[in-house]
Amino acid sequence: MSPRDIRISMPLNKLFVGVITAVMLMSPVAGAAGAVSPAPQAIDDPPTTSQPVEQSGDFINVTQSVDVRNSAPFTLRVDRSQNNAIATAVENMDTSVRLDNPRVKLDLGINRLVVHENTATIDLGFDPINNLDNEQVHLISARIESTDTQVPSTTNIDTLRQFIRDNADSDDVTFDNVSSQQVTNGGADFTINNAEPGSYLYMAVVTNSGQGLNVVNNGDITVPGEVSVVGVDSAIVQETASTLGVQRASETYAAGDSVTFDVNANLGSSDIEHAVAIWNESQVASEDLTLVAPSDIDADTTPDEFEIEHSIDEVNGVQRTKDDVSAFGRTLTSNKRSGVYALPDVITFLANEGEFSEPQTDSVGDSRINASVTSKQAGSDTTLTVDTLENFAPGEYVAVHVAMVEGEPTRMSSNRVDFEVINAISSGSNSVDDGRTNVQLTGDGNVRNVSVRLPSDSGVKNVSVTESSSPTGGAPIPNNSVATYLDISGDSSVSEDTEVTVTISQSRLDEVGIATENAVLLHYVDGAWKQLATDATPTNGDVRLTATSSGLSPFAVAESSTTDEGDDDSSGG
Numbered sequence: 294m295s296p297r298d299i300r301i302s303m304p305l306n307k308l309f310v311g312v313i314t315a316v317m318l319m320s321p322v323a324g325a326a327g328a329v330s331p332a333p334q335a336i337d338d339p340p341t342t343s344q345p346v347e348q349s350g351d352f353i354n355v356t357q358s359v360d361v362r363n364s365a366p367f368t369l370r371v372d373r374s375q376n377n378a379i380a381t382a383v384e385n386m387d388t389s390v391r392l393d394n395p396r397v398k399l400d401l402g403i404n405r406l407v408v409h410e411n412t413a414t415i416d417l418g419f420d421p422i423n424n425l426d427n428e429q430v431h432l433i434s435a436r437i438e439s440t441d442t443q444v445p446s447t448t449n450i451d452t453l454r455q456f457i458r459d460n461a462d463s464d465d466v467t468f469d470n471v472s473s474q475q476v477t478n479g480g481a482d483f484t485i486n487n488a489e490p491g492s493y494l495y496m497a498v499v500t501n502s503g504q505g506l507n508v509v510n511n512g513d514i515t516v517p518g519e520v521s522v523v524g525v526d527s528a529i530v531q532e533t534a535s536t537l538g539v540q541r542a543s544e545t546y547a548a549g550d551s552v553t554f555d556v557n558a559n560l561g562s563s564d565i566e567h568a569v570a571i572w573n574e575s576q577v578a579s580e581d582l583t584l585v586a587p588s589d590i591d592a593d594t595t596p597d598e599f600e601i602e603h604s605i606d607e608v609n610g611v612q613r614t615k616d617d618v619s620a621f622g623r624t625l626t627s628n629k630r631s632g633v634y635a636l637p638d639v640i641t642f643l644a645n646e647g648e649f650s651e652p653q654t655d656s657v658g659d660s661r662i663n664a665s666v667t668s669k670q671a672g673s674d675t676t677l678t679v680d681t682l683e684n685f686a687p688g689e690y691v692a693v694h695v696a697m698v699e700g701e702p703t704r705m706s707s708n709r710v711d712f713e714v715i716n717a718i719s720s721g722s723n724s725v726d727d728g729r730t731n732v733q734l735t736g737d738g739n740v741r742n743v744s745v746r747l748p749s750d751s752g753v754k755n756v757s758v759t760e761s762s763s764p765t766g767g768a769p770i771p772n773n774s775v776a777t778y779l780d781i782s783g784d785s786s787v788s789e790d791t792e793v794t795v796t797i798s799q800s801r802l803d804e805v806g807i808a809t810e811n812a813v814l815l816h817y818v819d820g821a822w823k824q825l826a827t828d829a830t831p832t833n834g835d836v837r838l839t840a841t842s843s844g845l846s847p848f849a850v851a852e853s854s855t856t857d858e859g860d861d862d863s864s865g866g
Contacts, residue, residue, distance in 0.1 A: 360501065360521040361453045364422040366390075366401075369497045369524025371417050373405045378413035380531050381707040382406065383691055384578035386603075392586045404578075408707050409530045415485040419497050419524050425476045428499050430523070432471040432483045433508065435494040439465035440702050444494050444527050453522060456494070467512035471495075490532040491703040497524030533559050535706035537569075537694040540676075541757055543782030543846040544710070545765045547717030549683035557674045558696035558706050565670070566697050569677045572610075572664035573714075574691040580604045580660055604658030610665035611680035663690075670699065687716050687763075715761045715780070722757040725783075732758045739777050739801035741835060745845070746792040753783035756845075766847040768817040773824075773851035776805050776812070780847060787844045794839040797850050802836060807852045814840040817847035824853065 367390070373379070388401040409415060419430060435456070437444055442465040445456040460466040474481040481497075503518020536557040539546075546552050558565045585600040663685040667677045679692070691711055698704040719736025721743075728751065731744045738760040745756050758781050764770060765780040776797060795814060802812055813827040825840035838850065 470508040537708040544712040548685040568668035570666040744794040815849040
């Protein structure tokens with residue numbers, strides 16, 4: 294199928310629990326594809342227990358009772374602060390759950406979304422709301438090994454119970470009794486060593502009667518008694534890190550530019566499903582999302598009785614997706630979820646234009662999040678181009694790449710890279726011929742063109758120039774009087790002497806009070822602005838400024854100044 298190219302600018306009047314969880318690539322709470330996932334049940338309600346159900350397969354006892362405590366979504370948490378075990382991480386929204394009667398509000402503890410390294414050591418903490426001191430708690434892991442099965446929503450009691458029933462003897466899921474701990478002083482800690490790649494559901498389980506829950510040698514489970522799941526969380530462990538890089542060495546783009554990424558899944562296969570999503574991470578991290586539970590919850594409670602309150606009013610971006618491509622096993626154009634999402638769900642959010650299942654969503658803020666996504670099926674080494682819009686706010690953006698061998702959910706990789714979006718006054722690009730290029734700028738700026746003469750062995754094939762009203766590349770405002778800022782970047786980095794010629798209008802220099810003979814080029818390098826020895830030549834109402842710099846990236850046209858460090862250095866302010 295051909296890619297769909299859709300521009301999105303929508304008010305959030307539908308649920309997508311948190312909307313942008315849409316822009317949250319890596320949450321531990323995931324819902325089954327296409328399933329409605331209600332918010333967490335009230336923590337003070339009695340546990341909801343299933344009726345005995347006849348089971349098929351290798352069960353020792355064919356009548357089981359699996360009880361999931363209402364507090365289970367809050368009591369077990371993967372430690373997401375272990376940087377030595379984390380492969381990819383992004384900051385999440387401030388997520389919480391609220392019950393109005395009685396008034397209870399809990400932090401969901403998922404403000405950082407992560408993918409773990411292969412063979413990582415994963416620590417989990419169990420902090421039961423009810424007193425379970427001296428109880429023996431078993432940590433059970435369920436590893437998803439087929440795209441036909443997905444990690445269930447950890448906020449949906451019935452879905453969790455059904456997952457255990459349906460997959461107890463399934464070839465799609467391998468269960469493991471990780472360890473057992475006695476609850477002391479109100480809690481217990483678990484450690485998983487050498488975690489294998491895959492998507493995992495972790496369950497803290499206690500035995501109510503009989504032999505409880507057993508894991509047999511082939512990875513199936515039996516429940517020859519009654520058990521309670523008293524805690525749940527989930528995690529993604531990747532096989533390896535993918536390679537992700539922007540094609541512009543300065544990692545700076547004007548709002549409205551298309552950002553092209555070089556990616557490699559590094560999974561040893563030529564049949565890969567790729568997706569890259571971009572968004573302004575720091576803004577998302579400052580937003581709030583609250584799951585509001587109804588006052589009375591029982592087995593008949595439906596998802597539309599819950600509400601989502603969030604501070605995001607609009608998602609703004611461009612999606613380019615194919616209907617048959619998935620992100621970590623979730624088909625982009627059909628995966629609709631409610632709840633807080635796992636790594637690929639930001640991508641599926643965009644692919645579905647905000648079309649997520651119930652419950653009711655209430656936007657209590659007016660924030661707009663800028664986010665776009667592109668996906669495709671290709672070989673391991675390929676490029677993906679993700680579009681920005683001209684109304685994207687300037688600032689630091691994150692790009693996250695997820696890749697999976699088609700049909701093999703345990704074979705996945707990911708990575709992230711940061712880049713900058715700026716408000717451009719004018720811009721242009723041109724190819725390099727014999728180490729030289731002349732870039733003509735178009736727009737409302739003051740720079741006519743920029744010529745670059747590169748080292749003979751630079752390897753640069755294309756040079757892009759963006760004129761901006763503010764510094765780029767994280768540079769501070771210099772002490773000098775500045776006429777304009779430039780980001781001059783090749784498609785590969787340059788660190789050797791490079792001749793740069795900037796032609797700027799005389800009227801702009803006059804406007805800011807810079808005399809022609811005092812006009813210089815500044816280059817931001819090694820954390821400071823360096824004033825370059827500059828030759829200034831008037832020409833037909835313009836001024837041509839030529840200097841030699843140690844590479845490319847942030848430049849400024851400014852007034853010469855003398856500092857204590859010498860004429861060739863202008864420190865940032």
